[in-house]
Amino acid sequence: xxxxxxxxxxxxxxxxxxxxxxxxxxxxxxxxxxxxxxxxxxxxxxxxxxxxxxxxxxxxxxxxxxxxxxxxxxxxxxxxxx
Amino acid sequence: xxxxxxxxxxxxxxxxxxxxxxxxxxxxxxxxxxxxxxxxxxxxxxxxxxxxxxxxxxxxxxxxxxxxxxxxxxxxxxxxxxxxxxxxxxxxxxxxxxxxxxxxxxxxxxxxxxxxxxxxxxxxxxxxxxxxxxxxxxxxxxxxx
Numbered sequence: 001x002x003x004x005x006x007x008x009x010x011x012x013x014x015x016x017x018x019x020x021x022x023x024x025x026x027x028x029x030x031x032x033x034x035x036x037x038x039x040x041x042x043x044x045x046x047x048x049x050x051x052x053x054x055x056x057x058x059x060x061x062x063x064x065x066x067x068x069x070x071x072x073x074x075x076x077x078x079x080x081x082x
Numbered sequence: 083x084x085x086x087x088x089x090x091x092x093x094x095x096x097x098x099x100x101x102x103x104x105x106x107x108x109x110x111x112x113x114x115x116x117x118x119x120x121x122x123x124x125x126x127x128x129x130x131x132x133x134x135x136x137x138x139x140x141x142x143x144x145x146x147x148x149x150x151x152x153x154x155x156x157x158x159x160x161x162x163x164x165x166x167x168x169x170x171x172x173x174x175x176x177x178x179x180x181x182x183x184x185x186x187x188x189x190x191x192x193x194x195x196x197x198x199x200x201x202x203x204x205x206x207x208x209x210x211x212x213x214x215x216x217x218x219x220x221x222x223x224x225x226x227x
Contacts, residue, residue, distance in 0.1 A: 005132075007130060007132055007200065007202060008130050008202035008204075008213060009202070009213045051216075055132075055135060055200075058132075058134055058135035058138045058139070059138075060198075074132060074135070074200075076132070076200060076202070077202065077213070077216075078215075078216035079196075079197065079198065079199060079200050079201055079202060079216065080196075080201065080202050080203045080213075080214040080215070080216050081129070081131070081160060081172070081195060081196060081199050081200075081201025081202070081203065082116055082160075082171075082172050082192060082195050082196035082199075082201070082220075
């Protein structure tokens with residue numbers, strides 16, 4: 001399974017903290033995002049935000065990346081700590 | 083303690099954290115303390131973070147600072163949860179043989195932390211609640227390095 005987590009404004013807009021998907025359905029990060037966007041609104045528009053960030057296993061990923069069983073994916077808005 | 087990262091809800095004592103950096107033949111210790119900004123009707127904030135990734139990303143930033151400058155130690159403490167305006171929110175300390183490295187390393191860690199570590203602020207006040215938007219000026223400061 002692949003664990004998908006959502007944070008901050010993205011978490012609130014989706015009303016979802018986390019979910020699990022089978023790696024058989026989502027071979028890579030782009031496929032995972034497409035899969036979620038096909039759930040309809042609000043998924044389609046929230047995950048289409050241009051400044052959305054993606055991480056795999058606690059590392060920010062720019063571009064696409066293959067996914068494997070046990071991976072943890074996160075979607076979140078630009079950070080505002082400090 | 084070449085690198086020390088703490089993420090916690092509770093308050094902290096900057097002097098105690100500074101003392102941990104002293105010794106080890108350090109000729110300079112530079113520290114920064116950040117506070118929750120009030121104004122604009124903001125009474126407080128809540129800090130959300132991504133446990134695990136938060137610590138990992140701060141450690142990565144600290145390691146990069148250690149490799150760019152001749153730092154003896156980097157220490158970072160960031161609070162999470164509900165914090166009133168005026169509260170201490172973040173502390174960064176660096177130690178080095180000379181002040182130049184310690185100053186640069188401290189500012190670098192703070193600038194990178196603001197743009198790379200997965201924390202998100204939500205403000206509360208007379209307006210209700212609102213997520214804080216990332217600022218291009220913070221991004222520009224981080225890109226200087």
